[in-house]
Amino acid sequence: MDILIEGQVMEIPPSSEPAKKDRAVSLEEIELDVLCEAIYRYYGFDFREYARSSLRRRVRNLLELEKLPSVSALQDRILHDKQIMERFLLNLSINVTSMFRDPGMYLSLRRNVVPMLQTYPSVRVWHAGCSSGEEAYSMSILLEEEGLKKQCKIYATDFNEAIIKKAQSGVIPLSVMREYTGNYQRAGGKKSFSDYYTAKYDNAIISPALRTPIIFSRHNLAIDGSFNEFNLIVCRNVMIYFNDDLRIRVLQLLHNSLCRFGILVLGNKESLRFTPLEKHYKELDGPNRIYQRID
Amino acid sequence: MSGKFIAIGTSLGGVKALSTLFAGLPADFSVPIAVVIHRAPIEYDYLIESLQKSTVLNIEEASDKLPITAGRIVVAPADYHLLVNEQQYALSLDAPVEYARPSINVLFESVAEQYGTSALGVLLTGGGNDGVQGMQRIKRCNGTVLIESPDTAQDPTLPQAAINAGVASTGYRLDQIIGKLTQHC
Numbered sequence: 001m002d003i004l005i006e007g008q009v010m011e012i013p014p015s016s017e018p019a020k021k022d023r024a025v026s027l028e029e030i031e032l033d034v035l036c037e038a039i040y041r042y043y044g045f046d047f048r049e050y051a052r053s054s055l056r057r058r059v060r061n062l063l064e065l066e067k068l069p070s071v072s073a074l075q076d077r078i079l080h081d082k083q084i085m086e087r088f089l090l091n092l093s094i095n096v097t098s099m100f101r102d103p104g105m106y107l108s109l110r111r112n113v114v115p116m117l118q119t120y121p122s123v124r125v126w127h128a129g130c131s132s133g134e135e136a137y138s139m140s141i142l143l144e145e146e147g148l149k150k151q152c153k154i155y156a157t158d159f160n161e162a163i164i165k166k167a168q169s170g171v172i173p174l175s176v177m178r179e180y181t182g183n184y185q186r187a188g189g190k191k192s193f194s195d196y197y198t199a200k201y202d203n204a205i206i207s208p209a210l211r212t213p214i215i216f217s218r219h220n221l222a223i224d225g226s227f228n229e230f231n232l233i234v235c236r237n238v239m240i241y242f243n244d245d246l247r248i249r250v251l252q253l254l255h256n257s258l259c260r261f262g263i264l265v266l267g268n269k270e271s272l273r274f275t276p277l278e279k280h281y282k283e284l285d286g287p288n289r290i291y292q293r294i295d
Numbered sequence: 296m297s298g299k300f301i302a303i304g305t306s307l308g309g310v311k312a313l314s315t316l317f318a319g320l321p322a323d324f325s326v327p328i329a330v331v332i333h334r335a336p337i338e339y340d341y342l343i344e345s346l347q348k349s350t351v352l353n354i355e356e357a358s359d360k361l362p363i364t365a366g367r368i369v370v371a372p373a374d375y376h377l378l379v380n381e382q383q384y385a386l387s388l389d390a391p392v393e394y395a396r397p398s399i400n401v402l403f404e405s406v407a408e409q410y411g412t413s414a415l416g417v418l419l420t421g422g423g424n425d426g427v428q429g430m431q432r433i434k435r436c437n438g439t440v441l442i443e444s445p446d447t448a449q450d451p452t453l454p455q456a457a458i459n460a461g462v463a464s465t466g467y468r469l470d471q472i473i474g475k476l477t478q479h480c
Binding site: 051052053054056057058096237239240241243244247267268269270271273274 | 356357358359360362372375378379380381383385386387388389390401404405408409
């Protein structure tokens with residue numbers, strides 16, 4: 001047996017030498033596995049079934065931001081420093097969102113879905129993965145203009161508490177409002193968009209009346225279950241960050257939360273194609289990914 | 296990793312270069328191809344229809360979780376990054392990279408990591424710098440890199456940037472690239 005002399009570095013060969021070229025990548029894969037497992041066990045957030053390619057990119061971006069040399073180093077910081085964990089969550093939950101993103105979808109909702117919703121005495125809408133709330137506020141505007149506001153409740157949920165608070169505040173940088181105005185008009189908006197906010201310094205404050213029908217709360221699609229039955233569920237560009245197993249589970253969760261003939265809206269480049277849920281839906285508007293549950 | 300995978304990146308002049316490239320590939324070409332071409336996020340640009348005219352191979356725009364299939368050419372949609380996971384394409388709305396979404400770097404880096412030595416990165420005509428880092432990643436993972444010659448590219452900036460960065464010592468004409476792809480795959 002070798003005697004370890006202080007200051008001398010002992011090289012430990014890996015038990016079975018993998019091809020050198022693959023080693024760096026697979027080591028990082030192991031570190032990512034361990035990081036996700038550690039976060040799940042310590043904080044309860046479950047990223048174990050997130051799509052690896054995107055997760056890897058986001059973690060690498062964070063390593064650069066925090067000036068850390070490896071995923072293991074990040075894991076050490078995350079487990080011992082709550083603030084780093086919060087930055088990690090923010091990094092994983094900030095999704096690009098804008099008011100009336102994909103205006104054609106909102107126009108189609110007005111034409112193809114609203115007439116059906118108008119026949120219901122009460123309408124429940126769920127925005128799953130609402131991020132900073134822009135799309136939930138868009139829905140609130142649309143429902144008001146279509147005379148549905150009184151009988152409507154919008155549940156807007158996200159897994160990140162900080163993002164939910166931001167959404168609740170209804171504060172949006174004024175600089176992006178011009179783009180949103182264009183979206184609003186192309187989405188079939190019936191008024192002047194500026195009626196819905198007041199400008200204050202560099203921000204737009206969403207009108208309190210638009211916030212009334214919205215209930216913001218925390219819900220984690222990867223862990224939590226169904227909590228109500230809805231007439232309309234909007235879950236756009238959330239499942240693109242999940243792997244296939246998690247996506248199918250979440251689709252099933254949304255399915256279980258949707259009433260018969262209820263409407264499911266996905267992101268413009270998401271689809272029910274090749275999923276077991278496909279047969280339970282018909283396309284109301286294919287390109288805009290508006291589906292109706294048929295059984 | 297199983298099977299080869301070709302990732303192509305281009306911007307200015309890309310539609311013409313891609314059409315020429317696809318026209319030269321045989322009908323039984325059996326390697327999956329993913330393409331990032333910088334495009335504006337307008338509502339409809341007829342890019343897929345236009346490219347489809349050049350080839351009998353099936354071209355389609357990527358949707359999230361689309362299965363990776365041999366001989367099918369998949370193009371990144373406007374305003375989304377395109378990535379690969381095991382057996383499936385993936386999309387992301389993460390911030391633009393080098394001002395681009397879709398970004399060539401994002402596709403190339405994920406292909407490098409998923410396919411390693413089986414990855415082929417092809418960088419064609421274009422401006423800017425997006426794609427250079429991705430080519431370097433493919434090279435580091437011991438994949439193959441091919442650059443269009445700055446002499447024949449409609450916009451030599453991007454191929455030249457890749458050569459200057461040491462990705463490869465020389466570029467090739469499109470017909471030479473076609474030859475290499477057919478021979479490799």
